[in-house]
Amino acid sequence: MSSVDNTPRWLAVAALAKIKDGAYSNLQLNQIINQHSMDRRDINLLTNMVYGVIQHRLTLEYWLKPFVRHPHQLDPWVHELLLSAVYQWQFLDKIPQRAVFNETIEIAKVKGHPGIRRFVTGVLHQMDRSGLPSFDAIEDADERLSVMFSIPVWLIQTLRDQVGDAKMQSIIASLNQPAKQSLRVNTAVSDLADVTSALTNEGLTVEPSEISPLGLVVTEGQAVTTEAMKYGMFTIQDESAQLAVAAMDPQQGDQVLDACAAPGGKTTQIAAMLDADDGGEVVALDIHANKVRLIGQNAARMHVADRVAATELDARKVGEEFGDQHFDRILVDAPCSGLGLIRRKPEIRYEKQLSDSENLQRIQLAILTATAPTLKKGGIMTYSTCTILQQENQDVVDQFLAAHPEFELIKTATKQNLKADRTTDTLSIYPDDYLSDGFFIACLRKK
Known part of the structure; x- marks a missing residue:
């Protein structure tokens, strides 16, 4: 060799x-x-x-x-x-x-x-x-931005239409910065102080997240190889991704549906807030058997397997399995284009087209429509995606509400009171806001 x-x-x-x-x-x-x-x-x-x-x-x-x-x-x-x-x-x-x-x-x-x-x-x-x-040789302004930041022209133009020129430029300039190494503390077995001291003792440098009260950001060292990780004191999860479950606010004895659950990061976050002795359980669905196994493994590592029912099922068929008014809370963390994750998965930018978002919108609506009847009156259905395009976010919520007058949009709340001055009830986090993943959250209450 x-x-x-x-x-x-x-x-x-x-x-x-x-x-x-x-x-x-x-x-x-x-x-x-x-x-x-x-x-x-x-x-x-x-x-x-x-x-x-x-x-x-x-x-x-x-x-x-x-x-x-x-x-x-x-x-x-x-x-x-x-x-x-x-x-x-x-x-x-x-x-x-x-x-x-x-x-x-x-x-x-x-x-x-x-x-x-x-x-x-x-x-x-x-x-x-x-x-x-030199970039100056490129006459077309959008093409010049595309080459400078390695972002496809269609995405530059779509973002400009949706958020304005200044915000678009800020977003694309932020996407080539390194992703933060962030984790979520597992409240089933630990807390922020214990995880901080466990990681510090293993030689890592950590600081609290400004976005999620359960989040820590590792600035020095590798969290994934630590004993604390093996024991399930925390899981690797982006700060923005931790907000959807917190906004849904499950109570200890709730029956919760996680409709698109694999690999189980949000499932285990929900489960940590439930109490099996009080009847609390999260039904975690995925369409693929191998991913259902993954949810089960994650639940076991995070010491919440007694509150998780990992089930192989297409979320669009949930009504056939559970019937009406079965769940207190539903999380639809929908399949999406993933454009909020470009920092972590840089190749996404070259693989996606606007048509992907438009096709996914139909699937997202179908899942919301199928799961809606299984929510109890007064219950909350939280819709979230890890993308930053309106087609998969606000547009989906607007179309769902237009077809389902029995639901109302309530303001997405966060413990850290993020974007307190926003005019929308939904919450959009862009990659340049906090240098976390791009994320969207809407909370829908059944009247």
Whole structure:
């Protein structure tokens, strides 16, 4: 085995080629990290390079274009190798250009034939001599923004229409910042103070979330490898994602439906607020058997399995299974385009189209419509998504209410009184508001 086979730079290039071919970035990275023994510094470089190239792909392609006449004729790994070289050169200021170029040429030499080595060497030297093209050369303003921030033009235009130009620019500028490492304390077995001291004792640095009273943000160290995580004192969950269950406000003896539950983050949050001795239970649905198992495993790790009934069922068929007025609370954390998660899953930006949101809207409405009869009078149904587009958020709520006069919209409440001056009863959190995931929450009460 040659020396380049285990370097973070080559592993990043290999991962990027697979991700471009359809693999998920987070799964691909986890697989590589598990298969190779790397120290923390190498893991950080590998992760930074993979996410960095994906995040900035449109920018990097624009810079590379003048130097590669027929990019589609290149082997995928050679293309990713060149993009990763440009990424390191332009975005990683601690690595000298000479080191980046030398290692890139070495990888080309070992992995390819002499022609590939000569080609890669020539491209890098020509870039160095003539410099990279300026964004100012792009005449169309939206296309320029698209290339600068690596955000597709359709998303820029849709956001501008919905939130205005200044907010759109603020959102897209925030999306390439690193995602925070946040977690939710499991109140079934612990509290904020205990988790903070447990993690501090394991050498991590944490601070309380400004968004969620159950949230902590890790600024130094890896929470996922700690003993506290193994024991189920907390789970990894974005700060915004913790708000939907809190807004629904389940009581100890409630019968709760989590209609789209996998992998079970919100299910276990609901369950921690219930008391099995008081009859409290959350019925957690997913359409796939393997995901139902995952919900069960999460419930067991978080010590709430006695309050969770993980069930394989399409949420659109819930009426056949449970009948009318069965649940005190319903959470519909609906399948969505996930555009609020771009910081965590950077490839989403290139995979989605506006038509995806319009198609999902029909599914979201169908789930709300199917679950509505199973809610008791006076009960609350909370609708949430991790997207930032009106088509899947406010529009869905408006259409549901128009067809269901027995429901009324009540104001989404948060313990930290977020966006107190907003004019809407629903709550939209954009990725630039608190540097958390984009999220939408609406609370609907059955009259």
